[in-house]
Amino acid sequence: MVDKLYQLTAHELHDLISKKEVSCRDVTESVLDRIRSVDDRVKCYVTVTDELALAQADNVDKQIAAGEPLLPLAGIPFALKDNMCTRGVLTTCSSKILHNFKPVYDATVVERIVNNGGVIIGKTNLDEFAMGSSTENSAFFTTRNPWDIDRVPGGSSGGSTAAVAADEAVIALGSDTGGSIRQPAAFCGVVGFKPTYGRVSRYGLIAFASSLDQIGPITKDVTDCALAMNLIAGKDFCDSTSLDVPVPDYTKSLIPDAKGIKIGVPTDFFGQGVEPEIVNSVMKAVEVLKDLGAEYKETSMKMVDYGLPTYYIIAPAEASSNLARYDGVRFGLRSDDSKDPITMFLKTREEGFGPEVKQRIMIGTYALSAGYYDAYYLKAQKVRTLIRQDFERLFEEFDVLVAPTSPTVAFKVGERAADPFQMKLADVLTIPANMAGIPAISIPCGYADGLPIGLQIIGKSLDEATILRVAYAFEQATDYHKRKPEI
């Protein structure tokens, strides 16, 4: 048996499992052991579903023993951000208001993973309702960055990215509304992919901002990302916004060169308080891609400046409505001894929501109010259209855009908690892709003082394949993805 199974990628494990060198149970146990040994320091998991995971692993082992064809994700342990519904398993959104909430159904992505042999190993921590960039807004605890326990993993999918970085999961799913997959992937030195809006079903993803939320994979390398995308992408009739377009086999786009690829380098993405070491690493990465056959050109994208302010109208507006259902009537927390329903609503929400969530509900409520709607929400939607058009203009010339994922490397726990504006700046480079609904990935491209730096590759709508190709080519030519944090 191979030592340290938990360190391997999904495709490596798949080879071992298909050769029957290891069982799915071996893999699951290895990862569960890893969780037991490091999670008290990293704190990725809100819930570890060990019994469920072992039962699922045994089930897949049985199928293998019976000679059934090997499923694509057979025995691969998955971590799920705890805003995805899992039948009968606590789903918290890292919020007190979902106290003891056990969904009666599985999210579409969960169904697809399990149907393809995947094993659900646990539910990971996040900023409450995915609102934040550090997991410090979790109502339970702050997840730590495996590269430096005193630093944040980023957010809001910080639990999922830290779990993959610390080998506490082989693949994790996150959700990205304004950068919540890519920014923590950059902070934790892993691959984080936000697909085109509508590519992956949102059914069962607890909504933050419906027109921006998108589920995507967090993996140890680009190959695993392509594997996961193959199985979670595609039309779902339970999600009206999911796109009815064919899903290519993404593993076919994993070509180790970038010949003929036209890369745009939008200089406006480098001026947003981006640390010099990050600029250097990203520009070096661009040179690597050039050596791999790509052409690149500097270009401009003025609308990037408007991404953040637009986001902070649209996302809270939608959130204020999406979070109205947490009223204590049907599930979750209910504040007792209220004389009437309205008092019960008020007390439940007062007790159940954390300060960041309350602030965003208030901003959103204000932005949608009569008399302000046109000036805020409607205007923001118009700006959003301009951002999308700005990207479309660039994509007439370029196949992909390359930029830093985050202006900084992982910051210290508590460092930005007191300054919400600084905290929100962490998403300034990731938000534009959400605004335009286009796909973007973050992959490791260097280290500053031992902390990972993320390279962001942004692509055309529905052209995930080209992004994966460029990312794969870069990864094959470098070894940043092979480094592991010491915990």
Place this chain on the structure above:
Amino acid sequence: MIEYEPVIGMEVHSELLTESKMFCGCKVAFGGEPNTRCCPVCLGLPGSLPVVNKRAVEFVVRTALALNCEISHHSIFHRKNYFYPDLPKGYQISQYGETPIGVRGYVEITVNGTTKRIGIRRVHLEEDTGKLLHVEGDRSLVDYNRSGVPLMEIVTEHDPAAGFDQINSADEAREYLVRLRSILLYLGVSDGKMEEGSLRCEPNISIRPKGSGEFGVRTEIKNLNSFRAVYNGVKYEIERQERVLREGGTVIHETRRWDEPRSVTASMRSKELEQEYRYFPEPDLVPMVFEPEWIEAQRHLLPELPQEKKARFMAEFGLTAYDAGVLTDSKALAEFFEKAVEGYHDPKIVANWTMGEFLRLVNAAGIEVDQVKITPGHLVDMLKLMDNGTISGKIAKTVFTEMFETGKRPEDIVKEKGLVQITDESAIESAIDQVLAENPNEVERYKAGKQELLGFFVGQVMRATKGKANPGVVNKLLREKLS
């Protein structure tokens, strides 16, 4: 004294007769054990998403077409945000703003010989809420069976610039609702049951000095569960507002509840502070796009509507406008009539029976036409029994009542009850002889010239034969005997 003119706007909600709910697959049905017809979507559980019920959209498009509306090429859903325990998501998915499914239509009504085209401002689609039940003590229970049932809203036009007529009296308000309900029933999109709340009407009423271009302050009435309640409620509210203004008071913008037993409206809540619904486009749904070809296909699926059927009945069966109007008021009544006409040569006779005995019995029984036991075939058979002399017209009424109550065939009723008409002259003759013998004074007076007494003798003979004697034969023989 100032003469006031009421202006009435009508907001009608109808649940749609679809198999499943608006945004999920749960079954739509009235009643049922609480919370047995719901799922993550209509319970608003976290992570669930709505999917539009295509049939409901078709129903609203067809309704809008039947109401002479234009169909928006591009129609979107909005969220109407407010907190209430029967509203699981904290918002209702509805349609707001300029692009509901249907706009700019009208309904034609005729009251006291005057025909008006009442403008329709919008026809839109939304979802119903659950039901909150207040139980003993300080507890409330919620039933979500109704949550997410497709609901269509039809609102009249209040802007005179739109070029349509307004509703200006309680009579017109009721007539508008009668016409609208009839169209919905013809289309098969609604069961029209006001008492069960599947059809709900909330009129708003304001009055203004006659000739004024400005609108007065309006009040809205809720809890109107029948046509009569709509009429009485609107009438009461018009009179109440007039009284308030004549006494120098002011009408307050408020919602008032119709109190049926006391026949008054009472203030429910003030609307001085407009409710803030924070409408915005529903991001979980994509816009509906209606292509002209698709709309035309829907138009072709429209059944014959009341107005068209009325015109055809007049042309095809030679009925008067009044008769054709009564017969086509309800689709079920029109169908009953038309099926009977197929089997009988004289439409006028069928019309008389349908509008007369049939409707009288339906109304007396307090049921709907589609709930009756009697069939059009029974009516035809009965008419034929009359024509071949088996039963008299008087007996026919007895037979008809029996058919109505039991659903039995007329031949069987005639046999069972021994109602066959007596045409045997000798049998009738003996009855006549007996009557004449018992009434010698009348016979004398008749013979002295009091010819009107013939009717008296006929009546007596009919009584003696328990109504079964053929009246023609009775008349003929009486004249012979008395001459």
